[in-house]
Amino acid sequence: MRRILAVLLENEAGSLSRVANLFSARGINIESLAVTPTPDETLSRMTIVTFGDDRILEQITKQLHKLVDVVTVVDMTGQNHVEREMALIKLRLRDEGSVDDLQRVNKVYRGRIADVSALCYTSEVVGTSEEIDAYLAAMAEHEVVEVVRSGPLGIARGEQVLSIRQNQ
Amino acid sequence: MDNLKQSSNPETQELTGAEIFTRCLVEEGATTVFGYPGGAVLHIYDELHKQEEVDHILVRHEQGAAHAAEGFAKSTGKVGVVLVTSGPGATNAVTGIADAYMDSVPLVVFTGQVRTALIGNDAFQEVDTVGITRPCVKHNILVKKVEDLPLAIKRAFHIAGTGRPGPVVVDIPKDVTEQSMVFSYPQDPDMRSYQPTIEGHAGQIKRAARLIAKAERPIIYSGGGVISSNAHEELTEFTRLTGFPITNTLMGLGAYPGTDPQFIQMLGMHGSYEANMAMHHSDVLIAVGARFDDRITGRLDGFCPYAKVIHIDVDPSSISKNFRAHVPVVGDARKVLRALTDELRDGKYTMPDISAWWGQIGEWAKKDSFAYEQDMDGEIKPQYVLDQLYKQTGGDAFVTSDVGQHQMWVAQLYKFTQPRRWINSGGLGTMGFGLPAAMGVQLAHPDAQVCCVTGEASIQMCIQELSTCRQYGLPIKIINLNNRYMGMVRQWQDFFYDSRYAMSYMDALPDFVKLAESYGHAGMKIEKPKDVEPALREILSLKDRLVFADFVTDPRENVFPMIAPGAAHNEMILS
Numbered sequence: 001m002r003r004i005l006a007v008l009l010e011n012e013a014g015s016l017s018r019v020a021n022l023f024s025a026r027g028i029n030i031e032s033l034a035v036t037p038t039p040d041e042t043l044s045r046m047t048i049v050t051f052g053d054d055r056i057l058e059q060i061t062k063q064l065h066k067l068v069d070v071v072t073v074v075d076m077t078g079q080n081h082v083e084r085e086m087a088l089i090k091l092r093l094r095d096e097g098s099v100d101d102l103q104r105v106n107k108v109y110r111g112r113i114a115d116v117s118a119l120c121y122t123s124e125v126v127g128t129s130e131e132i133d134a135y136l137a138a139m140a141e142h143e144v145v146e147v148v149r150s151g152p153l154g155i156a157r158g159e160q161v162l163s164i165r166q167n168q
Numbered sequence: 169m170d171n172l173k174q175s176s177n178p179e180t181q182e183l184t185g186a187e188i189f190t191r192c193l194v195e196e197g198a199t200t201v202f203g204y205p206g207g208a209v210l211h212i213y214d215e216l217h218k219q220e221e222v223d224h225i226l227v228r229h230e231q232g233a234a235h236a237a238e239g240f241a242k243s244t245g246k247v248g249v250v251l252v253t254s255g256p257g258a259t260n261a262v263t264g265i266a267d268a269y270m271d272s273v274p275l276v277v278f279t280g281q282v283r284t285a286l287i288g289n290d291a292f293q294e295v296d297t298v299g300i301t302r303p304c305v306k307h308n309i310l311v312k313k314v315e316d317l318p319l320a321i322k323r324a325f326h327i328a329g330t331g332r333p334g335p336v337v338v339d340i341p342k343d344v345t346e347q348s349m350v351f352s353y354p355q356d357p358d359m360r361s362y363q364p365t366i367e368g369h370a371g372q373i374k375r376a377a378r379l380i381a382k383a384e385r386p387i388i389y390s391g392g393g394v395i396s397s398n399a400h401e402e403l404t405e406f407t408r409l410t411g412f413p414i415t416n417t418l419m420g421l422g423a424y425p426g427t428d429p430q431f432i433q434m435l436g437m438h439g440s441y442e443a444n445m446a447m448h449h450s451d452v453l454i455a456v457g458a459r460f461d462d463r464i465t466g467r468l469d470g471f472c473p474y475a476k477v478i479h480i481d482v483d484p485s486s487i488s489k490n491f492r493a494h495v496p497v498v499g500d501a502r503k504v505l506r507a508l509t510d511e512l513r514d515g516k517y518t519m520p521d522i523s524a525w526w527g528q529i530g531e532w533a534k535k536d537s538f539a540y541e542q543d544m545d546g547e548i549k550p551q552y553v554l555d556q557l558y559k560q561t562g563g564d565a566f567v568t569s570d571v572g573q574h575q576m577w578v579a580q581l582y583k584f585t586q587p588r589r590w591i592n593s594g595g596l597g598t599m600g601f602g603l604p605a606a607m608g609v610q611l612a613h614p615d616a617q618v619c620c621v622t623g624e625a626s627i628q629m630c631i632q633e634l635s636t637c638r639q640y641g642l643p644i645k646i647i648n649l650n651n652r653y654m655g656m657v658r659q660w661q662d663f664f665y666d667s668r669y670a671m672s673y674m675d676a677l678p679d680f681v682k683l684a685e686s687y688g689h690a691g692m693k694i695e696k697p698k699d700v701e702p703a704l705r706e707i708l709s710l711k712d713r714l715v716f717a718d719f720v721t722d723p724r725e726n727v728f729p730m731i732a733p734g735a736a737h738n739e740m741i742l743s
Binding site for chain 2: 009010013014017018021025055058059062063065066068069070071164
């Protein structure tokens with residue numbers, strides 16, 4: 001089962017590698033990982049997507065907590081949350097007439113053209129991971145020459161806030 | 169110069185990183201350091217040379233330093249301290265660090281590092297120590313400037329010694345030890361991200377008590393966590409109050425008196441028949457400071473099939489990791505056991521009558537599964553040596569061991585009645601642990617009887633420490649059970665590889681008596697069963713020197729009972 005975890009940790013050298021190391025040492029794959037400092041620059045926030053059953057998730061959550069640098073871990077999988085991923089997609093269109101095709105798909109998926117050259121268009125798409133997958137499927141008849149995806153970011157809906165007090 | 173220092177104002181006087189290092193150790197009361205010098209730590213060594221508050225013990229190999237610090241820590245409950253240089257100094261210490269991590273031993277390991285400007289340049293004796301040790305430490309810290317050093321050391325000791333203890337590596341580049349600053353030692357480690365849960369949840373304790381009061385076939389299974397948290401008295405009180413049978417893991421021996429009738433011996437792969445059968449048939453399992461390791465559980469889907477599990481542990485990640493706990497209680501074993509005992513005494517509960525269960529356990533115990541026979545005209549049985557060692561020391565010695573058959577026989581036959589007397593490598597299973605660990609124990613307890621039980625294979629893995637023992641006059645008694653085999657490897661080859669002894673024979677052995685003598689110690693070779701008792705008497709009476717006693721034992725003896733890998737507790741091989 002797909003899982004999405006939000007992690008607050010000390011913004012220190014090596015923190016990221018402790019987290020990455022933990023997953024590999026326990027034999028669990030990281031599907032995606034996004035990390036940046038928070039407005040409080042002493043902290044970083046990570047969104048990790050992984051796969052596993054309840055037992056594996058319980059164990060990995062506990063192991064993350066056990067890392068001395070980790071302040072808070074929240075499993076957002078079961079919680080009501082907003083998830084967004086961004087993708088930059090470089091396309092070689094089938095023919096000139098295909099620009100309409102691109103703009104139609106962009107309209108459906110809230111994409112926009114971020115760059116254009118003689119041979120390539122680069123689209124920027126923000127949405128759920130499924131929407132980005134669907135966008136790519138919709139453009140399948142054109143040549144997708146490069147894709148870069150951020151991995152999902154997650155935040156709880158409503159008033160709930162990920163804070164350093166939220167230690168489970 | 170000294171006068172000048174004393175006359176200046178201490179609040180504005182600057183100290184170098186190396187001076188700060190020793191001051192911090194004194195602040196932490198960490199006055200015994202095991203180490204080995206090298207380029208990156210020379211400023212620190214120079215400072216150690218100038219002062220008298222911190223004792224430095226020079227080992228002969230950095231692995232020995234880490235194991236010695238483990239012996240010191242395990243036998244005292246204090247944090248052990250190691251100091252090694254960069255590069256090979258650090259990598260040599262890694263085995264000891266990993267050992268401490270697996271057995272939850274509080275260590276602070278200081279490693280020298282190349283100058284900050286050289287880090288990443290593949291400089292002489294540079295390794296990424298923080299990267300190499302990351303998977304086998306509780307935490308590690310690279311100190312990048314002297315201003316960070318006092319807090320790094322404060323945090324290292326705090327992290328190592330609290331919660332579930334473990335090793336912390338502090339990597340200190342050489343230039344940090346020569347930079348200077350006005351020193352003050354922080355009183356608070358100030359860590360928002362590290363707050364171990366100590367008090368057990370009151371609701372969980374009540375649930376545990378209700379389960380205990382309804383038990384028909386209960387068993388207490390306790391491990392090294394009870395020793396780490398100094399909960400042996402609370403465990404004994406709880407066990408006596410309930411009247412339940414208790415078994416200990418390899419790491420937990422001594423937490424409950426091994427001579428007590430409620431003690432049904434060690435459990436697990438080489439545990440007693442009654443302990444493993446009682447585990448298998450139990451309906452309530454009370455696990456305290458134990459982690460359901462594979463050498464304990466055997467095949468998980470056949471483990472404790474009828475039991476409701478109460479699991480008390482300070483490390484939440486140990487709970488329900490291998491085996492689902494029905495009543496998890498996160499907290500310090502000492503606090504939780506006290507709270508649970510108080511709850512059970514509250515008058516709301518009556519202890520169940522488990523006389524039928526005790527009757528069944530008594531039947532199992534009749535197998536006498538640790539029994540052996542010594543033919544006084546035959547070869548020396550290793551168990552006989554350990555039996556005699558137990559009798560002659562009154563069960564009161566500190567016993568360290570290496571890893572293998574001899575380790576299991578000590579665990580089976582030496583009835584420890586106190587915690588912190590049995591010092592061995594359980595989780596990592598590190599051959600070579602025993603002798604350096606014994607050095608740490610002997611230094612912490614100069615007047616105590618310290619025995620290192622080992623074998624001719626294990627002892628050779630850290631044999632160089634005989635030189636350290638000589639330098640510091642450590643009167644350790646080495647009980648070498650010499651069967652000319654890597655016994656446990658040979659045992660597995662007997663059972664699972666049709667007795668094809670691939671590489672398990674120890675050929676070209678040294679003359680251990682002469683070897684010991686060349687290091688300035690006494691050596692003794694014992695070949696006949698009738699000589700065992702008088703030889704041990706003599707060895708143990710030599711209070712002022714190390715004796716290397718080489719017992720030539722039956723090379724075919726195996727450790728029984730045994731739960732083969734992949735088997736369950738009720739599928740023991742008895743002989």
